[in-house]
Amino acid sequence: METRRPLIVDIKRDSREDGPGIRTVAFFKGCPLRCAFCHNPEAQETGPEIAFAEERCIQCGECVKACPRAAIALENFDRIDRSRCDGCGQCAAVCRGGALRVIGAYWPVEKLAEALLRDAAFYRHSGGGVTLSGGECTMFPAYVQDVLRRLKAHNIHVAVETSGHFEWKAFSRKILPHLDLVLIDLKLADRAESIRYLSQSNESILHNLRRLLAQDTVEVRVRIPLIPGITDSYGNLAAIVDFLRAAGAHDVSLLPYNPLGLAMYRRLGRHVPDLPSSFTAPEREQELFKIFRGIIAEPTKHTDELIRTAGTIRQPPFAAQQQATTCSRKCLTEEREL
CATH class of the missing domain: 3.30.70.20 (Alpha-Beta Plaits)
Known part of the structure; x- marks a missing residue:
């Protein structure tokens, strides 16, 4: 039984970046990771x-x-x-x-579901729906399950955005059966780098991602955030592609770097990460897309570290080549409110 009441940071309407169609996104407060480049630092802690x-x-x-x-x-x-x-x-x-x-404010399940259903007409006309994000909404499986049940009772398309760092048993029993789409970020392939930049080993992330890709009832989209000097190296991208190819990924996209979250660190009285304060230059983005296409065209070998952390992996066809350069520049022009 969950002892913490989940708080909601924000509800964003008319979103076009968090799944198909027009969507409403609920941002949960709380995350088990402490990414050095977190875009939503206000959603890290569980409390207000x-x-x-x-x-x-x-x-x-x-x-x-x-x-x-x-x-x-x-x-x-x-x-x-x-x-x-x-x-x-x-x-x-x-x-x-x-x-x-x-x-951070607590929303009773029925009130949150009611707020998310308010735009149901837009979802149906656009092929959109609701996305639960964060933070890490999977930290609250019972609460999320109740919300999803209410949404599915109205035939709403539902998705979750996740880091992949969650307890599989609770997720697979309470959340996964009610989903249409999982949007999962894979930031780093190397375990040591994950500990350094995410505060946790990536073992759970890789394990959960493999399980998600092995099932065929819910669509899975993998996204690779391009953080300058951290995740955008050739070695990291090559290792990620190698893992995804082996795991059977079919929908992979690159997420360009977004600096708009840096101001929130100051407003929360936290240390501001030493990251660029501007968006990645278009020339650099195109260079990274070209590198990524090249990596997909010439498969890399499985690294020992990936094999150790992910376990036995199969080698089905890798069909992400056509979709690998999909770019979702999240919140590109959005002004961050206080």
Whole structure:
């Protein structure tokens, strides 16, 4: 039985990047990974957090008076003492300038399902549906199962976005039977690099991905985020293609680097990753797509590390060549709100 109540960071409507057609996306709060390049840092922790946009602060001092834990001081550069703050939101409630916002709110299952069904007409006309994302929505299998059941009762196309790092037994029993599509990111093929950049071994990710690709009831789309200097090397892409070919992947796409999440690190009082603050140049993107096509055309050999972590792997035809250069520039022009 789940002891934590899942919080929702945001509900994004009219999305075109998180599955087919027009979709509504619910972003869950909480993730077992701590990727060094996380695009949604506000969705990492399971509890509520306060985001502070310094440029909107009018120095009224109302937040200092309202905070029951004395966690705010106007004279401090960091403003919020995160060790004291419990995310209660009383400061945000009195903030005149809109500089403070609570991230994460609990939605009862029926209320979330109701909100997601609001755009059902758009889903049907566009071939769209609902996508549960995060964070990592699979951390809350019982809650997600209840939401999915309500959506499927209305014949809504449903998908989940996942890192692949989840407990297979709960996922396969409670979530997978209700899905139409799984969007799964595969960032790094090497175990040591995964520990370094994701905070966890990729053993579970590879194991779960192999199992997903082995079943034939739910569509699986694999995405490779291109993070400069981390995931976009020839060696990493070659090893990933090698693994996907052996596992039987048929739908693979590259996700260009998106820097829009960097501002949120500052607003949460966290260290900002040493990553480019601008999108990857189109020339570099095309170079990476060309490299990727070349890797697919000339298969690489299985690495010992992949064999050790993924177990015995089969060698079915690899049919991703036509789709491998699909580009989903997520949130390319979207302005990140506070």
